[in-house]
Amino acid sequence: METLSGWIESIEKVIVMVLISAMTLIIAVAVVFRYFLHDPIFWANEASIFMMAWITFIGGSLGLKYKSQASITFLVDRLSNRGKRIFEILSYMIIIVFMSLLLYLSYEWVFSATHQKSSSMRIPMWIPYLSVPVGLTFATIHLTSHLLRLLKNKQHHGDLS
Amino acid sequence: MTMGIIVFFIALLVIGIPISLVLAITSLAYLLVADLTTLLSSAPQKMFSGIDNFGLLAIPLFMLAGELMNGGGITKRLVAFAKVWIGHYQGGLAYVTVIANMFLASILGSANAQAAMMSKVMVPEMEKEGYTREFSSAITLASSIVAPVIPPSMLFIIYGTLTGASIADLFMAGIIPGIMLGIGFIIIIGMMNHKQHFPKSEKASYSAVFKSFIQVIPALLIPFTIIFGILGGVFTPTESAAIACVITFIIGCVYRELKFKNLPSILVNTVINTATISFLIVSANLFGFIIAYEQIPQLVAESMLDLSDNPLVFLLLVNLFLLLIGTVLDGIAALIILVPVLMPLLAIYEINLVHFGVIICINLTIGLLTPPVGTGLFIVSSIAKVKFENLVKAIMPFLGMAIVVLLILTYWEDAVMWIPNLYKE
Numbered sequence: 396m397e398t399l400s401g402w403i404e405s406i407e408k409v410i411v412m413v414l415i416s417a418m419t420l421i422i423a424v425a426v427v428f429r430y431f432l433h434d435p436i437f438w439a440n441e442a443s444i445f446m447m448a449w450i451t452f453i454g455g456s457l458g459l460k461y462k463s464q465a466s467i468t469f470l471v472d473r474l475s476n477r478g479k480r481i482f483e484i485l486s487y488m489i490i491i492v493f494m495s496l497l498l499y500l501s502y503e504w505v506f507s508a509t510h511q512k513s514s515s516m517r518i519p520m521w522i523p524y525l526s527v528p529v530g531l532t533f534a535t536i537h538l539t540s541h542l543l544r545l546l547k548n549k550q551h552h553g554d555l556s
Numbered sequence: 557m558t559m560g561i562i563v564f565f566i567a568l569l570v571i572g573i574p575i576s577l578v579l580a581i582t583s584l585a586y587l588l589v590a591d592l593t594t595l596l597s598s599a600p601q602k603m604f605s606g607i608d609n610f611g612l613l614a615i616p617l618f619m620l621a622g623e624l625m626n627g628g629g630i631t632k633r634l635v636a637f638a639k640v641w642i643g644h645y646q647g648g649l650a651y652v653t654v655i656a657n658m659f660l661a662s663i664l665g666s667a668n669a670q671a672a673m674m675s676k677v678m679v680p681e682m683e684k685e686g687y688t689r690e691f692s693s694a695i696t697l698a699s700s701i702v703a704p705v706i707p708p709s710m711l712f713i714i715y716g717t718l719t720g721a722s723i724a725d726l727f728m729a730g731i732i733p734g735i736m737l738g739i740g741f742i743i744i745i746g747m748m749n750h751k752q753h754f755p756k757s758e759k760a761s762y763s764a765v766f767k768s769f770i771q772v773i774p775a776l777l778i779p780f781t782i783i784f785g786i787l788g789g790v791f792t793p794t795e796s797a798a799i800a801c802v803i804t805f806i807i808g809c810v811y812r813e814l815k816f817k818n819l820p821s822i823l824v825n826t827v828i829n830t831a832t833i834s835f836l837i838v839s840a841n842l843f844g845f846i847i848a849y850e851q852i853p854q855l856v857a858e859s860m861l862d863l864s865d866n867p868l869v870f871l872l873l874v875n876l877f878l879l880l881i882g883t884v885l886d887g888i889a890a891l892i893i894l895v896p897v898l899m900p901l902l903a904i905y906e907i908n909l910v911h912f913g914v915i916i917c918i919n920l921t922i923g924l925l926t927p928p929v930g931t932g933l934f935i936v937s938s939i940a941k942v943k944f945e946n947l948v949k950a951i952m953p954f955l956g957m958a959i960v961v962l963l964i965l966t967y968w969e970d971a972v973m974w975i976p977n978l979y980k981e
Contacts, residue, residue: 422798454831464574501600
């Protein structure tokens, strides 16, 4: 599980690096085309919003991998290592249960939207929509890997933050 | 039912689950328990629509500009520039910290990022000249809160996308409040200077003044482009952010401080920092379901109107409430959760959307300085290696001043709205 999570992490990094660079360039070039060449790129806004969707869900998954999402820790921090570990395991279990539910719902949603087309580029809407299930799948794998390591390693005392 | 959901929500937060996930989980649990199957199956759609907004794209772009700049040597040059001008006055370096922070704020939009950047540069420098480490850290942290007030600002971008207020107007409205905060901190330093006689640096030669000015010009291009580009209608705030990225990238190359081997980590950091915010927005959009379904805004409105129908009293209560919330909850999370609840009240009390945005954003930024959960306190105390309690003690005068400025701005709408109204005419 840990190896799988590691592989996914590298794939995610490559995807987001390409997306954020492309998004920045598209928006900057679109300004030049509109203001200086008077020939606006009609699809620039839509394309960059779709990229942002992928950045959000893939980046959110990476954020969970690195435990960089904001949480309230000042109460948990006062507990003993044993108490912390119990709360951490409990947290991961709750998250994974609900994440699986959301994952199921999002696959159903993407498959039900196969006929929709985007408004300006006329590309199928499943292309941006797929960011939700894919990001959540990756996130679930990272979380499961964290939980398994926590269960295996009794001495572990990290924090979920 | 409502009670049960609130208890569940708080329990999830307290055991340390990330706030963004708490919002999503609570929403799903609510929809399950209330057996709202249609709404439940549209949950992913609702989440997706949370990012379907061009304004939000300014968040990763301004973050990228910040990350590029950090590697691009601009911070150092801004500090050097401020230092040759005012460093030789008594307490000069303390003033330099405030001024350099104000410059940097016109490029960066996040107080946390700015506090981290500035405390690495300023605290060692001030300590070398004989300031205590506690004071140096406190002044650096305090003045970093101008970052999200002087444009660009992450908080204004988020507030604008949540409420539909113009982000350009919010940016312009932040200029005077940001300067007022800076002046407030300068007054505090002046008063302390009177008693403690702070050290001063040597006077710089004219050639050094000139040289530092030449070096800082490319860096000052960025705020110039952002403010006048938006004012002149050349581009939207989001587009100005993309242009700022291109400029910082070129400047980084000109200064020869941007290394290409650092680019991958710059890009990945930007995405992760962006996603912590945008993922929160996505979950909060889902959470909006429950808030609307349970008619929470209406309940809040009714109980507020029972208390008072005076907008001044309302604003005072909101300020007190937000300052309290800001001590335990991250500012951006608080903004995303509370704005949809408070927004319907603005029409009732006839409060300007932009003015309110400035108040709420300054208020929640002050939360970075308040224990027990002031994120800014944690960042600076770990970077500058100051004890948390000592930093809290040293920050008190500045915290007091920030609250005074907040109250002035709350009741002096013209100071906030002057520039936005000016450019509309």
